[in-house]
Amino acid sequence: MSHVTDVLLLWQSLREKEVLERVNSFFEDHGTRGLVHIREASPARPDWYGGNKALQLHVAIGAFDALNIQAFFDHLRETVQWTDDDYFVQVVLQDEDDNGCCLVTIYHNQGAGPLGDWG
Secondary structure (H helix, E strand, O other): OOOEEEEEEEEEEOOHHHHHHHHHHHHHHOOOOOOEEHHHHOOOOOOOOOOOOOOOOEEEEEEEEOOOHHHHHHHHHHHOOOOOOEEEEEEEEEEOOOOOOEEEEEEEOHHHOOOOOOO
């Protein structure tokens, strides 16, 4: 039986590709395809999303069967080495049994300024 978890990774960093490669090593170690950057989802049209400007953050997406969420978070917090070149890393999860999404801040470089609070 399938149990799907949707994952969005949001980040700002000077190390765009390196961050995604390190995050995706978790999925590769488990024999599955990792998150895909939204620019890679439609390389012919990198501006396929709405608005009139380029996104200022990186977004990668994926949907996973039987994702061990705790192991994924442990990987992000303990295995991926965050540096001053990384400003923030957040994960949005939507488990198929949930009626909403969960936003988890994995890393926030305090020197990069506060995270927005518009709530």
